[in-house]
Amino acid sequence: MPAPTPPALEVRGLSKRYDDGTVALESFDLSVPDGSFLGLLGPNGAGKTTLISAVCNLIRITAGEVLVFGEPSHSMAARRWVGLAEQDVNLDRFLTVEETLLYHGGYFGMAKAEARKRAAEMIDAFDLRAKGRVRTPKLSGGMRRRLLLARALMHRPRLVILDEPTAGVDFELRVELWRYIRRLHEEGTTIVLTTHYLEEAEALCDEIALIHGGRLHARDTAEGLRERYEAHTLADVYVKALGSPAPEAPAPAAA
Amino acid sequence: MSGARGLGWLARREVLRIYKTWTQTVLAPVVSSILFILVFGLSLGSRIREVAGFPYEVYIVPGLIAMAMVQAAYNNNSSSIFQARYDRFVHDVLSAPMRPWQMNLGFNVGGMVRALAIGLALLALAMPITGIGVAHPFALLLAVALGLVLFSAIGIVIGIFAETFDHSTFFVNIVVLPLAFLGGVFYSVGQLPSPWHELSLVNPVFYLVDSIRYGFLGASDVSPWLSLSVVAALAVPAYAWSQWLFTSGRRLKA
Ligand SMILES: Nc1ncnc2c1ncn2[C@@H]1O[C@H](COP(=O)(O)OP(=O)(O)OP(=O)(O)O)[C@@H](O)[C@H]1O
Ligand SMILES: [Mg+2]
Numbered sequence: 001m002p003a004p005t006p007p008a009l010e011v012r013g014l015s016k017r018y019d020d021g022t023v024a025l026e027s028f029d030l031s032v033p034d035g036s037f038l039g040l041l042g043p044n045g046a047g048k049t050t051l052i053s054a055v056c057n058l059i060r061i062t063a064g065e066v067l068v069f070g071e072p073s074h075s076m077a078a079r080r081w082v083g084l085a086e087q088d089v090n091l092d093r094f095l096t097v098e099e100t101l102l103y104h105g106g107y108f109g110m111a112k113a114e115a116r117k118r119a120a121e122m123i124d125a126f127d128l129r130a131k132g133r134v135r136t137p138k139l140s141g142g143m144r145r146r147l148l149l150a151r152a153l154m155h156r157p158r159l160v161i162l163d164e165p166t167a168g169v170d171f172e173l174r175v176e177l178w179r180y181i182r183r184l185h186e187e188g189t190t191i192v193l194t195t196h197y198l199e200e201a202e203a204l205c206d207e208i209a210l211i212h213g214g215r216l217h218a219r220d221t222a223e224g225l226r227e228r229y230e231a232h233t234l235a236d237v238y239v240k241a242l243g244s245p246a247p248e249a250p251a252p253a254a255a
Numbered sequence: 256m257s258g259a260r261g262l263g264w265l266a267r268r269e270v271l272r273i274y275k276t277w278t279q280t281v282l283a284p285v286v287s288s289i290l291f292i293l294v295f296g297l298s299l300g301s302r303i304r305e306v307a308g309f310p311y312e313v314y315i316v317p318g319l320i321a322m323a324m325v326q327a328a329y330n331n332n333s334s335s336i337f338q339a340r341y342d343r344f345v346h347d348v349l350s351a352p353m354r355p356w357q358m359n360l361g362f363n364v365g366g367m368v369r370a371l372a373i374g375l376a377l378l379a380l381a382m383p384i385t386g387i388g389v390a391h392p393f394a395l396l397l398a399v400a401l402g403l404v405l406f407s408a409i410g411i412v413i414g415i416f417a418e419t420f421d422h423s424t425f426f427v428n429i430v431v432l433p434l435a436f437l438g439g440v441f442y443s444v445g446q447l448p449s450p451w452h453e454l455s456l457v458n459p460v461f462y463l464v465d466s467i468r469y470g471f472l473g474a475s476d477v478s479p480w481l482s483l484s485v486v487a488a489l490a491v492p493a494y495a496w497s498q499w500l501f502t503s504g505r506r507l508k509a
Contacts, residue, residue, distance in 0.1 A: 018509055053509075056350040060504045076257045079352035090343035094272045106264025107351035109257075151347070 006070030008034045008159045008190035009055065014064035016050050016214075024050040025214040028064070032159075032192060037185050039205035040194040043242060047214040048194045049087055052161050056084045068159060080108060083157030087164045087194075089144045091136040097147055098123065098132045101154050108155035115154075122150040125180065142173050149177065153184070160184065162193045166200060178204060198234045208234075212242045261353035262361050269365030272335060273372070280331065280369055285376045288323040292316060292381060295441065307443050307474050312385045317468040318440030320381070324374045324399065325406040325463065326427065326435075328366035332410030333423035336362055340415070340507070349508065355501040359411070363497065366407035374399065387471060394479055395470025401483065402463045405490035406431075411497040415506045434460040445476050462486055 009032040016025040024047045032038050040048045053059040055066055057074055068078035091100060101122055105115030123129055126146040131139060139147065149165055162181070166174045181204060185191050195201050201208055202222045209219040218225060218241050222234055229240045273280045296312025306314040339345035339362075348358055381387055389395055410423075417423045438460035444452055455461050456477075466482035469475035475482065500506060 056346075057508075058346050058349055059509050076352040076354075079350060082350070084346075084350060086343070086346065088343065090346055092268070092344040092347070093338070093342055094275055095268075099271075103264055103268050104347060106267070107261045107348060107353065109260045109352055111260070 005034045006067070007031045008036070008069055009192065010065075010067040010070075011051070011055070012065045012067075014051070014054055014066060015062045016047075016054060016059060017062045023214060025054070028214065028216060030209065030216060030219075032190060034069070034158075035188055035190055037191045037204060037206045038193070039201035039208045040192065040211055041196075041198070041201055041208055041238065042194075042211035046211040048211055049163055050214075051211070052084065052086075052163050052192070052194070055161065056082060080155065081158045083152040083155065083160045085148045085152035085160075085162045085165050087167070089141075089148055091139075091144060091147060091151075093135065093137050096133050096135050097128050097139070100136060100147060100151055104151045104154050110155055118154060118156070122154055126150045142169055145169050145173070146177075149180075157189070159190045159192070162191065164194055164196065166195065166197065174200075198238065202234050210238070210241050217241050258353040258357045261351050262357040265348060265353070265358065265361030266364040269335060269362065270368050273331065273365060273369045280327070281372050281376065284323050284327055284373050285380070288319050288373075288377055289380055289384075291319050292384060296385060307445070307472075309472055309474070310385075313387045313472070314443075314468075315441055316377075316381045316385055316387045317471040318435075318438075318464045320374055320377045320471075321399075321402065321464050321467040322435045322440055323377060324370035325402050326431065327373050328370040328403050328406040329410040329413075329427060329431065330366075330423075331369045332363065332366040332407050333414035333417065333426070334420070335365055336411055336414035337417050337420060337423055345507065349504075356498060359498045359501040362411055363404075363407045363494075366410050367403045370403050370407075371399075389471055390473030391470050391479075394483070395467065398463070398466035398470050398479075398483060398486065401486040401490045402467065405463070405486060405493050408490070408493040408497040412493065412500065415497070415500050431460070434458050435464075437461075438464050439476065440464055443476055459485065459489055 009030065011028055011030040014025055014028040015023070017023045028051065040051070042048055050059065054061050055068065055073055057079065066073035068081055071078040092103070095103060098119060101119035102115050105118060110118065123132055126149065128143065128146060128150065131143060136144065136147065145165065149162070152160060152162070166177055169177065181191065193205065207219060207221055208225060210217040218228065220228060225234065225237045226232065229237045231237045231240055292312065292315065296315055299311060303311040305311070336345070413423050413426050437455065438458050439455060444455040444461060447455060462482040462485040465475045465477055466479055466486055469479040469482070
């Protein structure tokens with residue numbers, strides 16, 4: 001019998017207390033199977049970004065363990081397998097669009113020729129060709145989002161983590177990003193996505209995890225959640241499970 | 256191999272940053288140091304007796320080059336890492352498959368490269384202007400290397416601890432510049448009366464200037480072994496401190 005493939009992400013007993021005493025996560029457990037698409041939903045301050053930061057070695061964890069495809073998240077292998085697009089745009093202001101991708105590829109161990117080829121691919125895929133030689137501070141908000149996503153995918157990660165990738169993005173671009181993210185998932189990439197747009201979570205994700213106060217409250221398919229909470233819509237589930245009103249849905253196809 | 260490429264690209268990024276802003280990062284400090292050499296050396300030089308057997312305009316060159324270099328190493332690294340933290344671009348590096356020593360070294364390289372560019376440019380200009388030469392190339396290289404490690408690493412440490420951009424300029428204005436002016440850049444501390452002479456001997460910048468002056472002129476106030484040892488004894492813990500910040504994630508990671 002072949003060994004079962006380890007989950008793309010395995011979080012065990014993860015706690016994070018920030019230096020100011022804020023407890024953002026408490027004994028958090030989560031397992032994300034290889035090839036799945038998980039949506040993380042929860043109100044502001046629920047701990048979503050903290051969870052993601054723990055996976056990507058961006059915070060010092062207080063307790064617990066994080067494994068990426070069976071390897072400790074701080075290992076070289078795990079780092080190479082994860083691609084992250086952060087909630088807040090964090091581009092290198094000294095680099096052009098092209099350099100942003102190239103240097104990221106380099107940090108992640110890609111050979112130069114390969115990185116060049118991949119950067120060109122990403123620039124085309126995210127429609128950034130016209131801005132290839134422009135420095136990042138001169139990009140529009142939407143272009144920065146696209147570049148952020150392109151950078152996350154640059155080194156061909158097996159687990160892609162997208163923290164509110166469509167925040168502040170116009171309707172057209174959102175639909176475009178959805179299409180791209182879906183295709184990525186179909187190609188076998190595991191995706192973890194946070195969003196405040198419930199329809200986005202429902203449209204994209206296989207499963208949804210509801211987080212509140214640093215704890216996992218429920219985790220199921222959208223369908224399963226509706227059944228469990230005897231709700232008609234995901235928004236109703238959100239209210240019943242988390243006790244707070246659901247975030248406003250994005251304006252429907254107005255654009 | 257693991258992480259070696261990442262280190263290479265990070266070092267390259269730091270150099271690219273200097274290159275893209277070279278008028279501020281290299282040209283400006285070269286011009287201001289040359290002005291010092293011209294104004295102080297050539298104008299005062301005719302009125303001041305020789306110092307330690309050297310014409311004044313020659314005597315001040317090693318100290319001025321040393322100060323230009325270590326200040327550049329410090330300024331470069333403190334502002335580069337501060338900006339990387341401020342823009343949170345540093346996350347791209349912290350999450351990359353690199354080891355902490357590679358991240359630390361990569362961020363340190365920028366200051367050293369910038370300092371060397373400035374030092375070589377100043378040397379190329381000062382040689383024809385003042386006729387200065389290099390008496391002990393090996394000692395000079397060693398002194399420069401130790402001085403750059405020291406100030407590059409301090410730049411990283413301050414840049415990581417700084418909460419505002421002013422914090423990092425504060426350090427240079429309040430600590431480095433006064434120590435430099437009191438460290439024998441413009442005079443031989445041997446000429447000073449007590450207690451200024453003794454006080455100079457507890458100033459770390461004095462040892463750096465003295466060791467670099469020995470490399471250029473072959474003359475120094477104290478034994479070059481002593482000055483090199485003092486600079487090394489400071490450089491090692493400074494670098495270890497910046498390394499510790501990357502290893503532990505203190506301040507860099509919430
Ligand atoms: N650097 C920090 N220092 C102290 N507390 C922090 C820090 N970062 C986050 N927190 C706190 O941790 C908790 C969880 O924050 P986190 O950013 O993980 O929430 P989130 O679910 O991503 O929220 P949002 O939907 O608003 O992005 C909050 O109470 C927040 O104030
Ligand atoms: Mg968040």
